[in-house]
Amino acid sequence: MGELMIGLYVFVLATLTGREIITKVPPTLHTPLMSGANAISGIAIVGALVVAGRAEGALQTGLGIAAIAMAMINVVGGFLVTDRMLGMFRKK
Amino acid sequence: MNLDHSIIEIVYLLSAILFVVGLKRLQSPATARAGNALAAVAMLLAIIATVVDAEILSWSGILIGMVIGSLVGAVAATRVAMTDMPQLVGIFNGFGGGASALVAITEFVSNPAVGASSAGITMMLGTLIGAVTFTGSFIAFAKLQELMTGNPITFPGQNAFNAVIFIGVLLLGAAALGVGGLAVSTQTLFWAFLAGGLILGILIVIPIGGADMPVVISLLNSYSGLAASAAGFVIGNMVLIISGALVGAAGLILTMLMCKGMNRSLANVAFGGFGGTAAAGVDRSLIGKRPVKRADAEAVAAELGYVNSVVIVPGYGLAVAQAQHELRKVGDLLQERGVTVRYAIHPVAGRMPGHMNVLLAEADVSYDKLFDLDEINDDFSNTDAVLIVGANDVCNPAARDPGSVIAGMPILDVDKARRVIVMKRSLSPGFAGIDNDLFYFDHTLMFFGDAKGSMSDLVRAVRELA
Numbered sequence: 021m022g023e024l025m026i027g028l029y030v031f032v033l034a035t036l037t038g039r040e041i042i043t044k045v046p047p048t049l050h051t052p053l054m055s056g057a058n059a060i061s062g063i064a065i066v067g068a069l070v071v072a073g074r075a076e077g078a079l080q081t082g083l084g085i086a087a088i089a090m091a092m093i094n095v096v097g098g099f100l101v102t103d104r105m106l107g108m109f110r111k112k
Numbered sequence: 113m114n115l116d117h118s119i120i121e122i123v124y125l126l127s128a129i130l131f132v133v134g135l136k137r138l139q140s141p142a143t144a145r146a147g148n149a150l151a152a153v154a155m156l157l158a159i160i161a162t163v164v165d166a167e168i169l170s171w172s173g174i175l176i177g178m179v180i181g182s183l184v185g186a187v188a189a190t191r192v193a194m195t196d197m198p199q200l201v202g203i204f205n206g207f208g209g210g211a212s213a214l215v216a217i218t219e220f221v222s223n224p225a226v227g228a229s230s231a232g233i234t235m236m237l238g239t240l241i242g243a244v245t246f247t248g249s250f251i252a253f254a255k256l257q258e259l260m261t262g263n264p265i266t267f268p269g270q271n272a273f274n275a276v277i278f279i280g281v282l283l284l285g286a287a288a289l290g291v292g293g294l295a296v297s298t299q300t301l302f303w304a305f306l307a308g309g310l311i312l313g314i315l316i317v318i319p320i321g322g323a324d325m326p327v328v329i330s331l332l333n334s335y336s337g338l339a340a341s342a343a344g345f346v347i348g349n350m351v352l353i354i355s356g357a358l359v360g361a362a363g364l365i366l367t368m369l370m371c372k373g374m375n376r377s378l379a380n381v382a383f384g385g386f387g388g389t390a391a392a393g394v395d396r397s398l399i400g401k402r403p404v405k406r407a408d409a410e411a412v413a414a415e416l417g418y419v420n421s422v423v424i425v426p427g428y429g430l431a432v433a434q435a436q437h438e439l440r441k442v443g444d445l446l447q448e449r450g451v452t453v454r455y456a457i458h459p460v461a462g463r464m465p466g467h468m469n470v471l472l473a474e475a476d477v478s479y480d481k482l483f484d485l486d487e488i489n490d491d492f493s494n495t496d497a498v499l500i501v502g503a504n505d506v507c508n509p510a511a512r513d514p515g516s517v518i519a520g521m522p523i524l525d526v527d528k529a530r531r532v533i534v535m536k537r538s539l540s541p542g543f544a545g546i547d548n549d550l551f552y553f554d555h556t557l558m559f560f561g562d563a564k565g566s567m568s569d570l571v572r573a574v575r576e577l578a
Contacts, residue, residue: 024230027345027353034354037132038361044139047459047484050366050466053138054333055201056148057362060131061208061336063155063355066162067215067343071222072177073168080218081170085177087214090207092181093188098204099152100189105197105470106145112478 052105059098065091116165123161124351130154131355135362141479158351194474195431198329198463199256205332206249212339212356213242216346217306220288224299228289231346236285238342239302240309245335247313252328255317256463262322264386271383274315281308320381323428323505323543325463326370327381334363366465373459373485375511375520386517386544399547400539407557409566412499412533413573415557416442419496419531421452423488425524426468427461429502429536433563436475438571439501443477445574454481456488456498456524458506485522495529502535502563504542509549518544532556535566 045053068091072084131154137147168174192200216238226232254260267273287294288301320328337359344352371378380386407415416422424443430436443453455477461468469482492498500507507526510516526532527550534551537560541547550556559566 022230023348024234024345027348027350030350031341031345031353031357034128034357035361038135038358039365041132041136041139041358042362042365046139046141047369047457047466048469048479048482049138049141049144050369051197051201051464051470052144052148052466053135053362054330054366054465055197055204056135056138056151057359058201058204058208058333058336059148059155060135060151060355061205061333061340061359062211063158063352064208064211064215064340064343065155066158066349066352067340067347068177068211069159069162069168069174070166070347070349071215071218072174073166075218075222076169077221080221081173083214083218083221085173087211087218088174088177089181089184090214091211092178093185094181094204094208094211095155095185096182097185097189097200099148099155100186101192101197101200101204102148103145103152104189105194105473106141106148108194108470108473108476109141109144109479110473110476111141111480112476 048109052102055098055105056102059095059102062091062094062098065095120161120165123157124349127154127158127161128351128354130157131358135358193434194470195434197470198325198467199253201464202249202252202256202329202332205329205336206246206253208336209242209245209249209332209339211242212336212343213239213246215343216242219346220302221299224297224302226289228286228291232289234342234345236289236305238339238346239306240281240285241335241342242339243306243309244313244316245332245339247310248317248328248335249332251314251317252325252332255322256325264321265318270319274312277308277312277315281305281312284308316382319383321386321543322463323460324381324386326460326465326467327367327378329464330363330366330370331378332363334360334367337361337363370460370465373522375522399541402552404539404551404558405556407533407559409559409569409573412557412559412570413577415531415533416446416451416497416499417449417574417577419451421454421495422446423492423495423498423526423529424453424455425498425500425503425507425526426455426457426472427501427503427506428463429563431462431467431471431502433502435501435563435567436471438564438567440472440475440477441571442567442574445571449577454483454488457482457484458503458524459485459522461503461506485524489525492525492528497531497533498526498529500526500532500534500536501567504536504548505544507550508542508544508546510546517546526550527553530555533559535559535561535563537562
């Protein structure tokens with residue numbers, strides 16, 4: 021089985037796992053769910069580090085650094101703002 | 113696979129597990145914060161594993177990128193007002209998509225002769241999904257921030273035009289992989305393909321109006337996940353594929369829930385140009401012409417202060433007026449008087465899923481007082497008074513009329529309560545562009561004014577009740 025097929029298996033199974041977990045998130049947490057998921061999509065940072073690390077030309081280096089900056093905005097901003105919101109959800 | 117690399121792969125696996133467990137903890141407000149922290153740890157592990165494993169030729173640029181990104185993200189996250197959360201999430205989606213696109217773009221630029229292989233196809237997919245997410249999110253941001261009109265921007269033949277652009281972009285993508293053997297360099301074709309993808313993102317979002325934004329934001333959230341997955345296929349990294357798929361699923365589920373909350377299909381939201389002045393065949397001649405019963409703050413306070421149960425229905429107007437703190441004061445004062453106060457939240461109230469819940473949480477309303485439509489709808493007939501703050505279409509009884517443009521939309525059955533008080537600036541229609549019969553019912557009182565000013569008056573009036 022080629023790498024692409026393995027990747028597809030993983031993708032489909034992860035999607036199904038995500039569906040099972042996320043349908044049970046209550047509506048009151050939908051905004052934090054969205055911003056938290058958003059932070060997780062900052063996982064592109066891994067790809068950005070790989071391509072920026074091995075970049076040789078000026079163009080590739082520039083694109084790679086831009087990718088890192090954008091992904092880090094997502095990661096740091098996403099997790100922080102989600103934490104800030106969730107800190108407000110209190111039961112009295 | 114040598115031993116060192118196996119360790120890295122195991123750290124990635126651990127990271128993927130922590131993402132799943134972290135998301136699972138979002139199933140309850142009591143564990144959600146710890147879940148988010150767990151996902152952040154997962155991210156940190158993935159970053160450390162990558163930095164240790166990847167061959168890094170020059171550290172300076174990478175560090176600069178990381179510092180700039182972290183600073184921008186941290187400042188935005190700590191400064192943003194809760195009312196502006198939809199815009200922030202919107203623009204963060206865009207950066208996520210942009211980052212994934214740049215990964216795929218950089219890979220293509222390094223291998224412009226990749227050809228129509230699986231590697232080439234994943235690069236094109238990553239670039240396209242990421243580019244659409246990037247510009248689409250910026251348009252959504254501009255609409256929510258009111259940098260441009262929130263109404264749908266439509267023109268004749270729009271859907272056909274978009275379809276042509278879409279097919280053109282796909283053809284350019286194929287040509288950039290060498291299909292057709294054009295005499296133009298694959299690099300040039302690729303840049304044209306990228307430009308097409310960026311334009312497509314703009315075209316997809318401009319015809320969608322303000323109140324449909326919860327669907328758009330959810331969908332772009334899903335795309336940002338898919339873009340990350342595609343980047344994972346490009347560089348052959350499983351943790352990207354898994355995390356991206358989780359986010360893709362989350363966004364898609366929210367998208368479907370939002371569509372269900374409006375009883376409209378995704379296709380109708382995406383291509384219908386719904387809202388604003390776009391709704392055709394609606395009689396607007398009577399809007400604002402029929403007599404209503406008006407009430408001032410004192411009268412409203414008297415209606416709310418001497419009953420057993422009050423349900424508050426917040427809408428986007430509450431967010432616009434930033435009146436959530438005053439609203440909570442009214443709720444607290446009523447409770448001190450022995451009134452049971454609950455909040456009813458429609459799935460599409462506000463501009464993103466859960467928007468109202470976050471606003472009320474910020475105002476320190478206990479989350480066990482917030483009820484969604486299914487939980488509270490049967491209770492309105494036993495409710496003494498309903499206070500609607502800046503909401504309109506979500507409680508328009510026209511939804512029960514099969515001939516209405518909002519026919520079949522699940523609504524809060526507020527008209528079944530013994531008394532309905534609507535706090536609103538004017539009788540102007542909501543996003544659906546239709547009049548709301550609720551305003552003219554015998555048991556409805558209209559409390560006109562800006563939600564913040566009116567709410568401050570109401571706080572004072574409730575305090576002065578005997």
